[in-house]
Amino acid sequence: MFIKARSMRTAVLSLILLIALLILILGMLRWGKQHVRKSIEMGVIGRNVSNITIVDVYDNVGFDPKFRIGFGFGCVVKLGNNTILFDTGGDSQTLLENLKVAGIKVEDINIVVLSHIHGDHTGGLLGFLEKNPNVKVFIPKSFPQSFKEEIVSKGAEVIEVSEQTKIVEGVYSTGELGTLIKEQSLILDSTKGLVVITGCAHPGILNIVRRAKDLFNKEVYLVMGGFHYPPTTVAKELKKLGVKKVAPSHCTGEEAMKALEEEYQEDFIRSGVGKVIEV
Template identity: 45%
Template sequence: MRRFFLIIVAILVLVLAFIPLFRQQNPARQQESGNKITIVYDNKALSGFKGSWGFAALVKFKNYTILFDTGSDGEILLSNMNKLGIDPKSIQYIFLSHIHGDHTGGLWAILKENSNVTVFLPSIFPDGFKEKVRSFGAKVVEIYEPKEILEDIYTTGVMFPVGEQALILKTSKGLVVVVGCSHPGIVKIVERAENITGENAYLVVGGFHLFGAPEREIRKIGTSLKRLGVQKIMPCHCTGSKAEDIFAEEFGTDYIECGTGKTISW
């Protein structure tokens, strides 16, 4: 009996000894525990928030806080952020996907609250828009080619038509791709993200621009995304209710419903 007791004690000692080692060998897991995307502007909204046509999401990744797009109405954007406990002054970077007003309209309200930001925007934006951003005291970084803009954070570069960029986060689970309206096509955007980084996409969040698209096309897109390795999707904004229903059917529990106030973490 005593021998059995000693064996148990020895095993417990070994387990306790290896726990710190295990933690040291998994820094990525510790580092990414606070990573999340919070929808702060969308057509749909959870109870207590305001929904309106447009899109914006707050991305917290590593030590970075990035506002992806700004919706169409600054007052609504700030109201939703306030209810979520998000201080505009905590934003370090603003990433604008494309020039359309439902993605840039709330920018000026944010800059009035916090001009100490860097704004990543497509170089094809009008010069007057860029100068207005600078007039607040914000820094403008013009994007055209795909590149790494922060540690493990990339832009797809400007894609046509419209001239749109998407945000790519390189995580331990795979790529997290955040899109505005996907005017170039959501599959093409994910393909480019994977080509840039050499990794598969894990999660795709944002507007898929599929309202009015036929069912056959939507199902083909779902199949293509799965083929590219996409595990989870959160279609928002301009995706369309029919496409959302089809994606929910195709992805099952890996489909995440979008709406202002919703948070997804990894």
């Protein structure tokens, strides 16, 4: 009798445990299905696009004095019906203020792409999501789970990127590059050639440009963003790779900036916060 009662108790306990485990697994599956989508295969490269406007909305390099300077990088890419925020700078107050000055409505932004985990690129995200959670946020797959959950808790959708990915027509991610600090860069397949936008270029600006060229088998028209303090030889190397124009800012550094200006002359675009580039 005693043994029977004990085995009954064990059976009930195991049943409860099993049910709890099942609920946990189902919950995890549901979370994954609803909120985190794997990056879509790039598939066949679509039509190239024109009428692209890129606005530097967060930068530690100044350009238009109407805009606030903050350490970090963020820019808005407008093409067709899409308004994409690539990186969010170091804080949302500066980001939101600069968007207003640029005449970009927060609610018009439908896609956010984060290049890498560093705070000078992700710091403005949560404050932005409080104003507009109706966005898809494309992040490197290697981002911590807690970061992904925080985005979802604000009501936005997370899309994890590991390989090269089509974001919308004409806009692609290089996929995660680099080893220690994984980073994705944006590639716009424009009628003038490829436009490569980098956050900090931790994987190396030349590697990123090579990757873009390999993926599309097309020439690079413009490289912009942070070049991550490269040696001055970067100017000649980029020329050798056939890059037509450069618009460096953020973490490029004075020396490299000077070398790029000397090498590129009229194809050097002076960039910084508030700069508008039309492609």
